[in-house]
Amino acid sequence: MLIMTSSSAILTGEDERRPSEDGTPTHSHRRRWSTPIDSGGESLHDSCTVEINSGHESPKCREHGGVNLDDFFSCSSDNKYSFYLGGEKSQWGASEPPLLTDPRSIAPPRTRNVSGEERRGRSVTRKQDLPPFLTTLDCNGRPRFHHRRVRSEGRLEIASVAVDSPEIVSVRGRGGLRIGTLQLQLLLSCVEMEEEEIGKAARARAKKEVAQGRVIDIYAAQCDKCHKWRVLESQETYEDIRSRMLEEPFRCDQKHASCEEPADIDYDASRTWVMDKPGLPKTPKGFKRSLVLRKDYSKMDTYYITPSGKKLRSRNEVASFVEANPDFSYAPLGDFTFTVPKVMEDTLPPDARLASPPSDKCSSNKPFRG
DNA sequence: GCCACCGGTGGC
DNA sequence: GCCACCGGTGGC
Numbered sequence: 061m062l063i064m065t066s067s068s069a070i071l072t073g074e075d076e077r078r079p080s081e082d083g084t085p086t087h088s089h090r091r092r093w094s095t096p097i098d099s100g101g102e103s104l105h106d107s108c109t110v111e112i113n114s115g116h117e118s119p120k121c122r123e124h125g126g127v128n129l130d131d132f133f134s135c136s137s138d139n140k141y142s143f144y145l146g147g148e149k150s151q152w153g154a155s156e157p158p159l160l161t162d163p164r165s166i167a168p169p170r171t172r173n174v175s176g177e178e179r180r181g182r183s184v185t186r187k188q189d190l191p192p193f194l195t196t197l198d199c200n201g202r203p204r205f206h207h208r209r210v211r212s213e214g215r216l217e218i219a220s221v222a223v224d225s226p227e228i229v230s231v232r233g234r235g236g237l238r239i240g241t242l243q244l245q246l247l248l249s250c251v252e253m254e255e256e257e258i259g260k261a262a263r264a265r266a267k268k269e270v271a272q273g274r275v276i277d278i279y280a281a282q283c284d285k286c287h288k289w290r291v292l293e294s295q296e297t298y299e300d301i302r303s304r305m306l307e308e309p310f311r312c313d314q315k316h317a318s319c320e321e322p323a324d325i326d327y328d329a330s331r332t333w334v335m336d337k338p339g340l341p342k343t344p345k346g347f348k349r350s351l352v353l354r355k356d357y358s359k360m361d362t363y364y365i366t367p368s369g370k371k372l373r374s375r376n377e378v379a380s381f382v383e384a385n386p387d388f389s390y391a392p393l394g395d396f397t398f399t400v401p402k403v404m405e406d407t408l409p410p411d412a413r414l415a416s417p418p419s420d421k422c423s424s425n426k427p428f429r430g
Numbered sequence: 431g432c433c434a435c436c437g438g439t440g441g442c
Numbered sequence: 443g444c445c446a447c448c449g450g451t452g453g454c
Contacts, residue, residue, distance in 0.1 A: 352435085354436070355436090356436090362446095371433080374448070375446085375447085377448090398446060398447080400446090
């Protein structure tokens with residue numbers, strides 16, 4: 061069973077090239093985006109189209125749903141939208157796109173009706189300011205999307221992309237095109253909800269910024285049979301499955317899914333994964349188990365947040381708290397476990413990986429047995 | 431003064 | 443060597 065620090069819904073790829081309006085072959089196609097390694101000085105990309113189909117709820121364009129999308133987007137009749145990138149050869153060529161350093165500096169979307177022809181004609185992005193393609197970044201500047209790296213005839217193809225949130229909230233940037241998702245806001249919303257739950261006292265205490273980008277935001281379990289990963293809808297569900305996992309290994313059908321269906325998510329380095337131990341008890345009602353990844357990715361820290369918002373760092377602190385607050389004596393001490401998940405080194409971002417010594421690698425193709 | 435975060439240590 | 447635990451500290 062794994063949990064990890066980023067989330068996504070899935071955008072899949074399908075090669076469906078179509079000619080340009082004047083009949084000239086272009087690289088415009090649906091749900092596929094390829095980047096040339098070497099253009100030989102030619103302008104290879106007239107435009108590229110990536111149709112984004114969120115996993116939960118389709119993103120909506122202004123015409124169809126009122127969400128402000130930049131004019132890089134248009135909406136098709138089936139309420140999916142397309143992302144248009146005009147321009148030339150990617151300045152990053154075959155290499156990984158560089159990370160944006162400040163994903164929060166995203167300008168608000170513009171609202172303007174642009175016809176497809178106008179969009180194509182104005183070649184919105186040129187070589188010098190071509191952004192990391194389809195880069196959705198977390199608050200640490202790391203990509204959120206799942207990117208199946210496939211090379212074909214020297215081209216890097218995005219075969220699948222996972223977007224964290226059903227809606228793209230902002231697209232634009234002078235130094236490049238940036239795609240932000242609601243993920244960060246969702247994360248903050250979660251914190252706010254949590255504070256609502258734990259009351260005003262806790263809200264007053266919560267002066268400091270939360271460890272953005274270093275908290276778990278996807279819970280997943282691996283099917284014992286097909287070894288595919290299934291995303292679980294909540295921490296509670298995850299903990300429930302985890303607590304029973306030794307006696308009842310997780311299977312796709314527990315999530316009302318079939319092993320024949322594609323995995324919800326793949327284990328890869330597009331996000332940091334941490335592996336939890338099966339059999340750990342569920343968090344007692346009223347408490348919340350919080351896991352925070354250290355900045356250097358060296359390990360996680362476990363906290364239990366009490367109904368009053370107090371953070372408990374050890375079993376001793378839990379015991380003291382329960383002793384001082386007999387109302388919570390319903391919560392067995394044994395149900396508080398400070399065992400931390402293992403940080404999967406092979407999913408660390410490159411900079412973190414450089415800082416840490418090499419060690420055993422895990423492969424996504426093998427079943428995990430915590 | 432509070433708290434998030436990190437480093438160190440002792441027990442296993 | 444790993445891990446649970448907790449003291450220290452720097453930033454707010």
